[in-house]
Amino acid sequence: MTSKQATNRYIQPKSVHESLVLIQSLFNSYRNEPLTNELLAYHNNLIFRLQSDLKSTAQRDEPDQLAHIDSMTAVMRSWTNAKLTGKPFQGRMKNFKLSTVQPKFKTKVHKIKGGSSHRGTRH
Numbered sequence: 001m002t003s004k005q006a007t008n009r010y011i012q013p014k015s016v017h018e019s020l021v022l023i024q025s026l027f028n029s030y031r032n033e034p035l036t037n038e039l040l041a042y043h044n045n046l047i048f049r050l051q052s053d054l055k056s057t058a059q060r061d062e063p064d065q066l067a068h069i070d071s072m073t074a075v076m077r078s079w080t081n082a083k084l085t086g087k088p089f090q091g092r093m094k095n096f097k098l099s100t101v102q103p104k105f106k107t108k109v110h111k112i113k114g115g116s117s118h119r120g121t122r123h
Helices: 003-007 016-030 037-060 063-084
Strands: 092-094 097-099 107-109 119-121
Touching (some): 037 063
8 A cells, every 4th residue: 555545544523513414424334233232333433533533623613503512422421321231323413403203105195986085105
C-alpha cells in the first residue's frame, strides 16, 4: 500500500455536522444486527467519540450542534439498553433523532355490494 492510499483509507470529516451525519449512517447500518462483543465495543467507541472529541470541537466551533450530539448520544444509549436486555430496537436515526415511522399502506375501496366500510389494503 502506498502512502497516498494509506492516507485516503479512512474518512476524515471536515466539520462537526459532517461527522454527525457519518456516525448517524454508521449507526443505521448496524442497528438491527445481533449484539456481539465487537459490535458493543465499536458502538461504545462511537459514543465516546461523540462525548469527547466532537463535543469539545462543537463547543469551540459550532455550538448549535451540541443539542444534536446530546440527542444522538441518548438514542445510542437507548440502543445499548435495548440490545443488552434482548429487546428489538424499533426505529432508526433520522436528523440526529429517533424516528419510529411505520410504513403506510394504500387502501382501495371495494365497491362490490358493500358500503364504504369494506376497505382492503395491499400488504
